[in-house]
Structures are given as C-alpha cells and as structure tokens.
Amino acid sequence: MLVDQELDMLKDENTRLRVLAEHDWLTGLYNRRAAEAHVDEALLKNGGGMLLVLDIDHFKQVNDRYGHLIGDALLCEAARTLRDIFFPRDIIGRVGGDEFIIYILGGCSQEAVDGRAAQLAERLRKAGRRYGMRWNLSFTLGLAEKQAGDDYISLFDRADQMLLARKKARRARRADSADAGGERSICTDMALIRRELREKDPPKGAFCQDYETFKQIYRFVERGLKRSGQSAYIILMTLTDAQGQFVPLAAREEYMSRLSDDLQASLRSGDLFAPYSGCQYLLMVLGASSENAAVIAGRIHTRFMSRVAPDAGLLLRYDVYPMGELPLQPKG
Helix, strand or coil: HHHHHHHHHHHHHHHHHHHHHHHHCCCCCEHHHHHHHHHHHCCCCCCEEEEEEEEECCHHHHHHHHHHHHHHHHHHHHHHHHCCCCCCCCEEEECCCCEEHHHEEECCHHHHHHHHHHHHHHHHHHHHHHHHCCCCCEEEEEEEEEECCCCCCHHHHHHHHHHHHHHHHHHHHCCCCCCHHHHHHHHHHHHHHHHHHCCCCCCCCCEEHHHHHHHHHHHHHHHHHHCCCCCCCEEEEEECCCCCCCCHHHHHHHHHHHHHHHHHHHHCCEEEEEEEEEEEEEEEEECHHHHHHHHHHHHHHHHHHCCCHHHHHHEEEEHHHHHHHHCCCCCC
C-alpha cells in the first residue's frame, strides 16, 4: 500500500514537472519548444490544418511607457482571449515575447479567421483602455495552410513571411493605380498621402499620442521655434502617493485614466500630450507664455484633485519649462 502511494506521488510529481517544462510561465500557454513538438505531432495526422502566427504591434513601447507589469497583464489578456475563441483541441503557444502561434486542427475558413481576429482586437482594445493606454493595441497576423511534407519549421516560415509582408505593406502603403507612371499617377499618389496624413474624426480637446510620436513632434516643433521666435512649453504631470512613491497598480490605472480625461478636457485642440510612464504625462503647449503654461498646469491640477477623495492620499505635481531649456522647479 505504501509503495502504491509513493508511486502515485511520483507520477503526480512527474506530471507537474512535465507541465512546467511545456508551458510558458506567464501565460500558461505552450512554450516554444512544446508548441513545435505538438504541432509536428499534429501534422502527421490525416486532415487539414492551419497555422496562425500573431505578433502584437509596437509592444516594446507598451513596456517602455507603462512598465512591464502592465505589459505582462496585456500578454495574459491576449492568452486568455486566444483560449476563449479557439477550440480546446487547437494548439496555442507563446513562442516569443509578444508572438503567439495557433495551430487549428482541420483548418479554418478565412471568414472564421477574420471573425476571431476581430474578437481578439476588441478584447485587446478594451484591456488597453483599462490600463490607461491612449492608443489602440493592434496586432499583425500571418497564416499558412498545411501542405504535404510540412513540419513545424516550414509551416511557421510561410506564416511568418506573410506576417512580415503585411507589416512591410502597412508601413509602405502606396496607391494601387492602373495608370503606370505619368502626371496622373503622381497626383493619385499625392491624394493617397493626403488621406493618410489627415486626421479622421478628430476628438475634441488635445491631441494624444504615444511617447515615441510625441518625441518626434517635439524635435520638429523645436526646430520651427528657432526660426519663428514663438514660444512653447512642456509640462510634466506626475501622480504619486503622499510619500512620493508609485500609487498601487490597481488604483493607478483608475486615477491615470481620470487624469487623461482631465488633460483631454483642459487642453486646446492644438496642444499635445502623451503618457511618459505609468504615473506621468508629458504635455506640449504651443504659443503660450510662461504665465499661461503655469495657469494651464494649475487648472489641470485643480480639476483633477477636486475629483479625488480627500483621504486618497494622492499628490499631483507638475514641472513647467520652455522647450529647449532645462526644467524649472516642480510645482503643485
């Protein structure tokens, strides 16, 4: 009897170790090695199959601006969604930092793939909003259908090549014109460029962008200010607890979302703001004097603090400084 119990314990321990060896520590999905092995096994069976390779776009910016805790939470949300929208028999793995694979046993129609991609996009968008992101998370998808003689490597390579081609096409989109060359072709290209550059359905209030875009706009505006002699100010808003430390993550998401709403409502349509870290926003106020910039920062501070419970123990500090010069002392 004792021997049987020890054998059962040994089996349980071996099962636990096998699960740990096969699964990604963060998401619980198959890791790269296990996903490859299971797909190779599935490819030996009769019937169709399709491999999807999914890559979350610009994910490094999420980690850089919001921190790895939020980045990890978004990866887990993506994993949960994939488990929800695909069948239990399908093979789902995380094969890179922000890269996932799904092998659909029996194959799948393009319409069904598009429907599941739309579900994932919506879930990621909502998750990003919950964590205070001001741009929509997106992803790029490549796919390849099973062919005779395929193994995981060959199937993955075709899907990955489609993914890379889609990324490249999105970056370098150009007019698909039947006319070859000539003045009309150039006009068609310019019309497309203007459509791509123009903001569609701009929201009221300030212009919100990610930090990398904010940085490029800053450099562009700074060059223009040297020629025009006009003024522009940068404001750094920092939210902390009473001891000047990070607000706990759960509360931080809520309060940073509130602060974002206040920035949107308090700034002008020609102003710009972006998340700088998990507890900070950077603002760019164009054509303002130092007094006006300080008034704007103070107005945002007053508006935000008026909506926070007195016992919340929060501080909202702000630095105001002219573009191209060193920061002044923090206020607020």
